[in-house]
Amino acid sequence: MGSGLSFIFIPLFLYVTLVVILCVKVADKTSWKMGWLFATALIFFPAGVLTIAGMYESGTW
Numbered sequence: 001m002g003s004g005l006s007f008i009f010i011p012l013f014l015y016v017t018l019v020v021i022l023c024v025k026v027a028d029k030t031s032w033k034m035g036w037l038f039a040t041a042l043i044f045f046p047a048g049v050l051t052i053a054g055m056y057e058s059g060t061w
Contacts, residue, residue: 019043 019042027035055061 016043 019039023035023039023042026038052061
């Protein structure tokens with residue numbers, strides 16, 4: 001269980017870190033509303049898609 005979780009959480013942590021940096025830079029250049037829009041699109045939408053795909057694969061959807 002421990003080694004399998006590292007294959008998921010290490011790339012996920014790297015992705016979220018880089019996306020947060022991008023969203024903060026976008027917010028500094030434009031507005032914080034635009035930064036939140038980018039964060040929603042780049043963090044929450046893929047997480048929702050992966051959650052729904054996992055539920056569909058396991059048969060709970």
